[in-house]
Amino acid sequence: MVDEISEExxxxxxxxxxHASRIAAMGLFAMQHRGQEASGIAATDGxxxxxxxxxxxxxxxxxxxxxxxxxxGHAAIGHVRYSxxxxxxxxxxxxxxxxxKRGPLAIGHNGNLINAKALRHQMEEMGHIFQxxxxxxAILHLVARHPSEDIDEAVRASxxxxxGSYCVVMLAKDRMFVGRDPMGIRPxxxxxxxxxxxVASESCAFDLVGATYVRDIEPGELLVIDExxxxxxxxxxxxxxxxxxxxxxxxxRPDSLIFGHSCDKIRRRLGKQLATECPAEAxxxxxxxxxxxxxxxGFSHKSGxxxxxxxxxxxxxxRTFIDPTQAGREYKxxxxxxxxxxxxxxxxxxxxxxxxxxxxxxxSLCRMVREAGASEIHVRISSPPVRHPCFYGxxxxxxxxxxxxxxxxEDMRKYLGVDSLxxxxxxxxVNTARELEGQFCTGCFSGCYPDEELNKPxxxxxxxxx
Ligand code: SF4
Numbered sequence: 441m442v443d444e445i446s447e448e449x450x451x452x453x454x455x456x457x458x459h460a461s462r463i464a465a466m467g468l469f470a471m472q473h474r475g476q477e478a479s480g481i482a483a484t485d486g487x488x489x490x491x492x493x494x495x496x497x498x499x500x501x502x503x504x505x506x507x508x509x510x511x512x513g514h515a516a517i518g519h520v521r522y523s524x525x526x527x528x529x530x531x532x533x534x535x536x537x538x539x540x541k542r543g544p545l546a547i548g549h550n551g552n553l554i555n556a557k558a559l560r561h562q563m564e565e566m567g568h569i570f571q572x573x574x575x576x577x578a579i580l581h582l583v584a585r586h587p588s589e590d591i592d593e594a595v596r597a598s599x600x601x602x603x604g605s606y607c608v609v610m611l612a613k614d615r616m617f618v619g620r621d622p623m624g625i626r627p628x629x630x631x632x633x634x635x636x637x638x639v640a641s642e643s644c645a646f647d648l649v650g651a652t653y654v655r656d657i658e659p660g661e662l663l664v665i666d667e668x669x670x671x672x673x674x675x676x677x678x679x680x681x682x683x684x685x686x687x688x689x690x691x692x693r694p695d696s697l698i699f700g701h702s703c704d705k706i707r708r709r710l711g712k713q714l715a716t717e718c719p720a721e722a723x724x725x726x727x728x729x730x731x732x733x734x735x736x737x738g739f740s741h742k743s744g745x746x747x748x749x750x751x752x753x754x755x756x757x758x759r760t761f762i763d764p765t766q767a768g769r770e771y772k773x774x775x776x777x778x779x780x781x782x783x784x785x786x787x788x789x790x791x792x793x794x795x796x797x798x799x800x801x802x803x804s805l806c807r808m809v810r811e812a813g814a815s816e817i818h819v820r821i822s823s824p825p826v827r828h829p830c831f832y833g834x835x836x837x838x839x840x841x842x843x844x845x846x847x848x849x850e851d852m853r854k855y856l857g858v859d860s861l862x863x864x865x866x867x868x869x870v871n872t873a874r875e876l877e878g879q880f881c882t883g884c885f886s887g888c889y890p891d892e893e894l895n896k897p898x899x900x901x902x903x904x905x906x
Pocket of ligand 1: 683881
């Protein structure tokens with residue numbers, strides 16, 4: 441994917457380590473790809489929950505901690521944010537920290553609550569005051585207003601009221617909560633670092649901090665960790681699984697275990713299946729770096745066509761103002777990518793990308809590959825056409841902006857200016873992860889979402905009664 445869609449968020453939690461906040465920051469570094477807009481950590485020493493949040497990359501957070509000192513405590517939660525719900529401002533950066541009748545409570549959330557608007561509206565009518573524009577704050581309000589004295593029950597019952605996708609880490613003075621929605625839409629795994637417990641959106645965070653993967657947090661599970669040990673509670677029955685298949689296609693790092701399976705292995709299989717379904721007569725296979733290289737390797741392996749690095753990506757380009765004209769967009773692509781003429785000149789090239797969203801960037805990239813001397817360009821996409829929005833936390837443009845919503849494959853080929861264009865089928869994509877058969881969300885490809893409400897024409901975002 442050439443920079444047309446942004447990841448959602450990443451969460452981490454550590455319980456039982458003398459440098460919990462430092463470990464949290466390291467884990468956030470590993471998950472930086474899931475959100476670059478802001479990051480934060482909350483930590484408890486058993487008496488107080490403290491919070492630090494910064495806009496920008498995790499490095500800014502660690503610089504702040506180096507200057508002001510590590511947050512003290514044996515437990516911490518952390519978050520990297522990309523703004524899927526709510527605007528871009530420090531007030532929307534997570535974790536959020538509130539003080540309510542049971543003491544301080546911090547939360548970090550990955551996902552998107554489809555009934556957050558309705559919940560918020562109901563609570564605002566009752567006089568609740570919200571500080572941020574993020575949907576996550578609704579969870580804290582539900583916990584704060586719950587009548588039970590037992591905070592475990594208040595958190596469990598509150599999570600049972602929200603719909604959509606959520607992986608949450610919550611921190612009170614004396615315990616940590618780890619919850620996952622009943623359909624398990626986003627990944628969340630549990631690991632061990634000596635005697636400490638670690639949870640993270642992706643297991644690549646475990647590798648960096650030296651933790652060992654234990655298991656996934658179960659869909660519908662609320663894990664409570666405190667000095668007595670761990671307790672697993674049920675938020676709701678998990679009658680249907682709907683893991684986001686886009687995590688394998690693009691979002692997650694290939695070195696992560698996602699939904700208990702190697703992302704690298706499944707992404708290679710996507711490339712192999714693509715070569716089976718959409719073969720091409722060509723001299724070289726290249727991937728759009730970095731996210732498509734693994735699928736390109738799979739395509740190369742299956743087709744027998746040599747894989748080469750034909751495009752280099754500049755990793756140091758930050759946010760840059762680019763004017764929205766075609767010339768401006770092409771300049772942006774040039775800032776990020778550079779073709780290698782020695783690999784491309786006079787060659788018939790298979791260019792593998794993981795998905796097409798608006799298509800404007802890929803179009804500019806194809807033109808660059810042509811100008812570098814490729815004699816033919818065969819674009820192969822290791823997922824099906826993205827025709828529908830995501831309601832579960834991915835920042836897709838509206839349907840009218842999605843290229844595949846508005847054009848046939850042949851029209852897209854002409855628009856990209858390439859010799860052929862081939863997409864992986866939905867069945868082909870789903871079958872590459874046979875171990876999880878029948879357990880995927882494919883909403884943005886198929887238009888069929890796991891929440892029935894979203895399949896109705898009016899897309900009624902209901903709220904449960906408070
Ligand atoms: S709609 Fe697409 S991106 Fe969103 S959760 Fe489903 S598969 Fe993932």
